[in-house]
Amino acid sequence: MHAWPASEVPALPGKGRDLRIHDTATDGLVTLDPGPVARIYVCGITPYDATHMGHAATYNAFDLVQRVWLDTKRQVHYVQNVTDVDDPLLERANRDGHDWTELAERETALFREDMIALRMLPPRHYIGAVEAIPGIVPLVERLRDAGAAYELEGDVYFSVESDPHFGEVSRLDAEAMRLLSAERGGDPERPGKKNPLDPMLWMAAREGEPSWDGGSLGRGRPGWHIECVAIALDHLGMGFDVQGGGSDLAFPHHEMGASHAQALTGEHPFAKAYVHAGMVALDGAKMSKSKGNLVFVSKLRRDGVDPAAIRLALLSHHYRADWEWTDAVLQEAVERVGRWRAAVSRPDGPSADALVEEIRAALADDLDAPSALAAVDRWAALQQAEGGTDEGAPGLVSRAVDALLGVAL
Structure with a gap:
């Protein structure tokens, strides 16, 4: 599976700062110190509807992580999956009378278009669950053979213990986990499981559903968590720098994935930091496919909304915050991009060297994008009120906003 083309990231004078970011596993800020190549895995979409603002907010957060690292002159090895076979996808295809593979391909293509429009940097490896199956099967077999997994009526479960x-x-x-497991794709009430929290690694073939050769596992398809583990281990190895996704993935997805990998390798941790983005609401409820209360990036684009304004709307909220999408949020972003473009269109302006360092400092401090935006606002207001004599300032501001915030002026 291919990703999407990368937009050019302008080079800036000087060097960025190391990133300090909130780690869910320690519930505190940690300073990341990757080697020359920073490694990050971000969980991708299940392509039966793409891309709503909740998705966009999550991928925007981890795009900022990449940009901070690139500004420190590191390379970034970014991996993302696509869960292109799963119950929600199959259910949507059946509901609408579509072939599930065609639905997945269509929505994945739309997701790519949205990522291009929003100037999200692409992953180096963009891997679908289906294409990862040959690498998943041996991992499930290893877990079973090591006693870390067991069979139940043809299905294979991981033992969390x-x-x-x-x-x-x-x-x-345990009780909070059990409740969330039931809400988020688990089956804690199934009789015969050793522990109600045990997640499925391999689902035996069901009538009318797609299945693949699982070797000694029999025909079936992979569970959700082992998919990401197989892809991450294959392309990044253990102990990579950041495991990322929305806050609703902390449990069960990231919890289970970490345990799968740790049981497979005997090493700990799976990732050095677990970073989670907040949820975006609409009309008072979390924006989600199951509720249908969605604002789609593609719909906004079709309505003529500037993608730069969409991105600024996302950046105006701290990545860990839960917030609500409103018309006012978008209108404020439209006005902001207009002010910024007017400011950088002039032939000279106030010096911008300090501004670049302000943006760097804000982003290095747990991706504080709202403070970075406020710094650019102040420069633009000074430009409007007083102007300046630095002929290189408008160009430097434009490059910095592009390189660090992903907004093309």
Whole structure:
């Protein structure tokens, strides 16, 4: 599976700062110190509807992570998956009378278009669950053979008790985990499981559903969590720098994935930091496909909304905050991009050297994009009120906003 073309990231004078970011597993800020190549895995979409503002906010957050790292003169090895076979996708295809593969391909293509429009930097490896199956099967077999997994009526389950570090990512108690498992794709009430929280690794073939050769596992398809583990281990290895996604992935997805990997390798941790973006609401409820209360990037683009304004609307909220999408949020972003473009269109202006450092400092401090935007606002207001004599300032501001915030002026 291919990703999308990368927009050019302008080079800036000087060097950026190391990123300090909130780690869910420790519930505190950690300073990331990757080697020359920073490694990040961000969980991708299940392509039965793409791309709503909740998706966009999440991928915007991890795009900022990449940009901060690039500004420190590191390379970035970014991996993202596509869950192109799963129950929600199959259910949507059946509901609408579509072939599930065609639905997945169409929505993935639309997602790529949205990512291009929003200037999200692409992953180096963009891997679908289906194409990862040959690498998933041996991992499930290894877990089973090591006693970390067991069979139940043809299905294979992971035993959470096989990982002594289980629970360290989300830091939830057993009852909270059980409730979330039931809400987020688990089956804690299924009889015969060793532990209600045990997640499925391999689902035996069901009539009328797609299945693949699973070797000694029999025909079937992979569970959700092992998909990302197989892809991450293959392309990044253990102990990569950041595991990212929305806050609703901390449990069960990231918790289970970490335990799968740790049981497979005997190493800990799976990722050095677990970073989670907040949820975006609409009309008082979390924006989600199941509720249908969605604002789509593609619909806004068709309505003529500037993608730069969409991105600024996302950046105006801290990535960890839960917030609500409104017409006022978008209108404020439209006005902001207009002010910024007017400011950088002049032949000279106030010196921007300090501004670049302000943006760098804000982003290095747990991706504080709202403070970075406020700094650019102040420069633009000074430009409007007093102007300046630095002929290179408008160009430097334009390049910095592009390189660090992903907004093309």
